[in-house]
Structure formats: structure tokens, C-alpha cells
Amino acid sequence: MQRRGPGLAAFERQTQSLASYAQLSSSITKSQVAHLHSQLSHFRTQLSHFAVTHRQQILKDPAFRHQFQRMCADIGVDPLAGPRRGGWWSEVLGVVGDWQYELGVQIVDICVSTRERNGGMVEMGELVRLLTKLRGGGEDVTEEDVVRSIKTLKPLGAGYEVVQVGGTKMVRSVVKELDVDGAVVLGLAQETDIGGRVTEDLLVKRRGWEYARARAALENLLLRDGLCWVDEQDEDDRSFWLPSALTWEE
Numbered sequence: 001m002q003r004r005g006p007g008l009a010a011f012e013r014q015t016q017s018l019a020s021y022a023q024l025s026s027s028i029t030k031s032q033v034a035h036l037h038s039q040l041s042h043f044r045t046q047l048s049h050f051a052v053t054h055r056q057q058i059l060k061d062p063a064f065r066h067q068f069q070r071m072c073a074d075i076g077v078d079p080l081a082g083p084r085r086g087g088w089w090s091e092v093l094g095v096v097g098d099w100q101y102e103l104g105v106q107i108v109d110i111c112v113s114t115r116e117r118n119g120g121m122v123e124m125g126e127l128v129r130l131l132t133k134l135r136g137g138g139e140d141v142t143e144e145d146v147v148r149s150i151k152t153l154k155p156l157g158a159g160y161e162v163v164q165v166g167g168t169k170m171v172r173s174v175v176k177e178l179d180v181d182g183a184v185v186l187g188l189a190q191e192t193d194i195g196g197r198v199t200e201d202l203l204v205k206r207r208g209w210e211y212a213r214a215r216a217a218l219e220n221l222l223l224r225d226g227l228c229w230v231d232e233q234d235e236d237d238r239s240f241w242l243p244s245a246l247t248w249e250e
Contacts (some may be wrong), residue, residue, distance in 0.1 A: 058099075061140075065145075066142075066144055100148055100149050100152060101149075101152060103145060103146070104150070106131055106134055106135070107131065107146065107149055107150065107171070108153065108158075110122070110134065111127075111160070111171065115174070117243045118227070118243040119174070119225060119226045119227035119244065120159075120172060120173045120174030120227075121171070121173075121174075121227055122171045122244060123171075123245065124143055124162070124168070128141055128146060143169065146162075147162055158173065158174075158175065159173060159175035159176065160173050165187050165190070166183070166186070166188075168190050170186075181213065181217035181220070182217060182220060182225060184217070185217050185240075186227070186245065188202070188206060189244075189245035190245045195246070196241055196242050196243070196245040197241055198218065199239050200238070201236075218240045221240065222240060227244065229241045
């Protein structure tokens with residue numbers, strides 16, 4: 001005897017069940033979205049209140065400011081995002097973003113005004129010192145502040161970047177990179193007993209280079225990169241001075 005397939009009534013019951021499941025799923029999703037919006041609104045209010053309440057502490061205390069920035073990073077909030085990228089985050093956290101942008105402008109000011117003497121390479125500690133002086137000493141500026149602000153300068157395409165030379169952090173404000181030998185010379189110039197003065201003999205003795213290599217590296221820094229001055233009247237040997245390894249009193 002041939003078995004009959006499912007009837008029309010069974011098909012309708014299945015259709016109704018599927019519709020019920022879809023409705024239930026939609027109801028649960030709407031409830032979850034509404035709950036999420038409620039949580040987000042509460043979070044926004046609390047974060048805004050925190051930023052406003054602790055505004056002065058965020059601006060004045062580097063340790064507190066960095067903790068606040070790390071907290072924002074942990075929850076996926078960028079306090080430096082502009083209005084288009086940050087949406088209402090930029091309004092809530094403008095207290096931090098405005099401060100960082102202001103610091104970035106001051107970094108550009110110092111780098112441009114000192115470029116003639118240092119060739120566009122500033123030692124991090126020297127830059128922090130000049131920033132603190134420029135800001136009147138009222139707010140402490142740290143290396144972490146400088147690094148964060150330099151990130152905001154990338155869209156300028158001017159080459160602003162923090163680089164490691166030997167064991168020293170340098171801020172580069174020109175669109176060029178040191179070659180390996182140039183970095184070795186700059187690292188040597190920053191050693192405390194050198195004081196920014198490098199000669200061919202010094203490179204031969206300290207780094208084991210041949211004279212031809214030492215001469216080429218120094219002349220590249222002078223003629224190609226513009227990162228040093230030459231003293232032809234030195235009694236001992238022709239000396240190359242690297243201003244970025246010096247501390248300037250202003």
C-alpha cells in the first residue's frame with residue numbers, strides 16, 4: 001500500500017511554527033538591542049561625568065592622565081579621535097583630545113624652530129624639557145604624552161616620528177631615515193664622555209671601523225643629511241659636532 005505524503009494541514013502547522021519562531025527571535029533581538037542602548041547611554045553619562053569631574057587632574061597629573069587613556073583604550077575608546085571618527089566620544093573626551101592636539105602643535109613649533117641647528121632630530125629628553133619650558137612649567141609633560149601627540153601629526157605627512165638611536169629616543173621631524181652607519185655615529189655622539197663631538201679617529205677606536213668608512217659616514221651626515229657641523233680648525237682632528245646630541249640652554 002502506497003504511503004501518502006504530509007497533508008495540507010501539516011504544512012500549515014509547520015509554516016505557523018516557523019513564523020512563531022521568527023517573531024520570538026525578533027522580539028528577543030529588539031529587547032537585547034534596547035537593553036544595550038540603555039547600558040551604552042548609562043556608560044556615556046558616567047564617562048562624561050568622570051571626564052568633566054576630573055578634568056584638572058587629567059590635565060595636570062601625567063600618571064592619572066595615562067591611566068585614563070589606558071582605560072579608554074581597554075574599552076575600545078579613542079580619546080584622540082576627531083569628530084568624524086569619534087562621534088560623541090570626541091565630545092565626551094574632548095578634554096584629553098584638545099590637550100593632546102595642543103601639545104602636538106607645540107611639538108611642531110619646537111621641531112621647526114630648532115631644525116636649523118639639529119637637522120630635524122631632537123633627543124626626547126631635550127624635547128620634553130623645551131615643551132615644559134614653553135608651557136610655563138604649569139603642567140608636567142612626559143615622553144608618553146609626546147608619543148601620543150606625535151601620532152596625531154601623522155596625517156601631516158611631514159615625517160614626525162619617534163625613533164630609537166642606540167639607547168636613546170629621538171624625535172624626527174623630516175621625511176628621511178638615517179642609514180645604519182649614521183645611526184651608529186649619532187649613538188656615539190650621545191655618550192656622556194663624547195658630548196656631541198665625533199671624529200674619524202674616535203670611530204676607528206670605539207667602533208673598529210676603517211678610516212674610509214668613518215669618513216664616508218661623517219660626510220654623509222654633514223652633506224646629505226645636514227645633521228652635523230664640521231670644525232676644520234680643531235687642533236687634533238677635523239671634528240664633527242652633532243647638535244641633536246647637545247643640550248641647549250634657552
